[in-house]
Amino acid sequence: MQYEAPETTKAAVGLLAKAKGSAYVLAGGSDLLVRMKGGFVEPDLVVDIKRIKPMREIKKTASGFVIGAAVSCAEMNENKALVKAWPGVVEAAGLIGSKQVQSRCTVAGNLCNASPAADSVPALVAAGAKALIQGPKGKRKLPVEQVAVGPGKNALKKGELIEAIELPARKDRSGDAYLRFIPRTEMDIAVVSAGVNLRLDKKGVITEARVALGAVAPTVVLVAAAAKAVIGTKLDEAALAKLGEAASAACKPIDDKRGTIEFRTKVAAVLAKRAAEIAYKRAGGK
Amino acid sequence: MAVLVSTAINGDTVEFACDPHESLLDVLRNRLGLSGAKEGCGTGDCGACSVQVDGRVVCACLMLGVEAEGRDIETVEGMSHGTELHPLQSKFLEHAALQCGVCTPGFLMAAKALLEHNPDPTEEEIRFGLAGNLCRCTGYDKIVRAVQDAAKVMRG
Numbered sequence: 001m002q003y004e005a006p007e008t009t010k011a012a013v014g015l016l017a018k019a020k021g022s023a024y025v026l027a028g029g030s031d032l033l034v035r036m037k038g039g040f041v042e043p044d045l046v047v048d049i050k051r052i053k054p055m056r057e058i059k060k061t062a063s064g065f066v067i068g069a070a071v072s073c074a075e076m077n078e079n080k081a082l083v084k085a086w087p088g089v090v091e092a093a094g095l096i097g098s099k100q101v102q103s104r105c106t107v108a109g110n111l112c113n114a115s116p117a118a119d120s121v122p123a124l125v126a127a128g129a130k131a132l133i134q135g136p137k138g139k140r141k142l143p144v145e146q147v148a149v150g151p152g153k154n155a156l157k158k159g160e161l162i163e164a165i166e167l168p169a170r171k172d173r174s175g176d177a178y179l180r181f182i183p184r185t186e187m188d189i190a191v192v193s194a195g196v197n198l199r200l201d202k203k204g205v206i207t208e209a210r211v212a213l214g215a216v217a218p219t220v221v222l223v224a225a226a227a228k229a230v231i232g233t234k235l236d237e238a239a240l241a242k243l244g245e246a247a248s249a250a251c252k253p254i255d256d257k258r259g260t261i262e263f264r265t266k267v268a269a270v271l272a273k274r275a276a277e278i279a280y281k282r283a284g285g286k
Numbered sequence: 287m288a289v290l291v292s293t294a295i296n297g298d299t300v301e302f303a304c305d306p307h308e309s310l311l312d313v314l315r316n317r318l319g320l321s322g323a324k325e326g327c328g329t330g331d332c333g334a335c336s337v338q339v340d341g342r343v344v345c346a347c348l349m350l351g352v353e354a355e356g357r358d359i360e361t362v363e364g365m366s367h368g369t370e371l372h373p374l375q376s377k378f379l380e381h382a383a384l385q386c387g388v389c390t391p392g393f394l395m396a397a398k399a400l401l402e403h404n405p406d407p408t409e410e411e412i413r414f415g416l417a418g419n420l421c422r423c424t425g426y427d428k429i430v431r432a433v434q435d436a437a438k439v440m441r442g
């Protein structure tokens with residue numbers, strides 16, 4: 001195995017593009033090293049992106065935040081402006097693993113690993129985040145919900161890597177939230193999860209909504225019907241009931257030791273409703 | 287092919303050669319004779335291999351040795367000043383916050399990082415802060431009390 005730690009994105013793309021055999025990007029390593037240890041992958045090349053300066057930075061711009069692909073989730077939680085603007089995204093990122101894992105893991109890595117249960121992904125999808133991708137043919141932007149294409153499979157082509165995650169600027173009277181169900185109190189993988197981002201008008205009526213669910217389908221799903229159920233409402237009982245129904249209807253979960261199909265389908269509705277209530281309050285709704 | 291790595295461990299400049307796929311934990315234990323960090327799971331679940339890298343607690347099993355180039359690493363071996371124990375070490379002994387001892391170096395490093403970032407944590411914050419460290423002799427209550435007591439001493 002060859003290890004490279006280039007200092008520019010261009011150099012990283014060059015290494016990945018011309019690699020013969022299997023090539024992997026190393027950000028936090030909390031997924032890659034476990035898979036190497038288990039013998040599930042045997043990389044010929046590992047490209048460590050942590051020496052690429054722009055990838056270590058969180059930039060606040062007029063159009064939002066640009067979170068470098070090598071920024072750890074601990075660093076995200078320490079960025080006050082980001083925590084204030086996107087509490088749901090930061091909470092979701094902060095739920096990944098332990099303090100030890102937080103020191104290293106990244107949301108870009110969480111996204112590329114393409115687990116349907118990835119904690120940060122439903123929150124990023126609800127937020128309308130975009131992945132900034134660099135490759136041999138230049139740059140492209142992909143909505144985060146299009147990055148994972150199946151369990152463990154992502155849409156990146158040979159030579160491509162995510163250089164940053166872009167979050168939009170926080171609009172007036174808007175808020176987000178993320179909730180997950182786990183049988184323990186910490187250090188576990190989501191059995192079901194929900195991310196919600198809402199915007200209200202001055203009267204507290206929802207004008208924009210995005211609802212995303214995790215661990216209930218092969219990829220994290222953006223549920224347009226759930227958003228539609230609450231737009232034009234003040235999140236009253238009837239709207240919440242419709243939101244829950246739409247969330248359950250979007251579930252195509254697996255049955256496994258952590259949760260049955262029936263359980264996941266039911267809990268998806270509960271979590272979507274609760275996350276919507278938190279997001280509504282954060283947006284200033286009463 | 288071995289790679290030459292230059293790093294700082296417990297304040298000393300250290301150079302070593304390792305294979306690119308070797309974990310930092312294997313380098314510490316097998317090449318540098320620093321056997322304080324333990325391998326429990328090897329997959330970042332148990333925290334027995336906790337060390338600090340540039341002031342943050344990490345699992346040494348989830349980091350490659352080659353990634354240590356130019357970093358500042360602290361291990362449990364650097365915790366005491368000579369024979370003078372760190373307050374966390376003294377309080378772990380005083381409260382008998384260990385049985386078999388395999389998890390102890392990891393708990394000490396994680397607790398040290400916790401108290402450096404938050405000198406006056408609540409019990410809940412301690413429990414969440416140490417959730418990445420498993421003790422299978424189930425001595426958590428004693429560990430939490432030792433950390434609370436050490437925090438008090440360290441605050442002065």
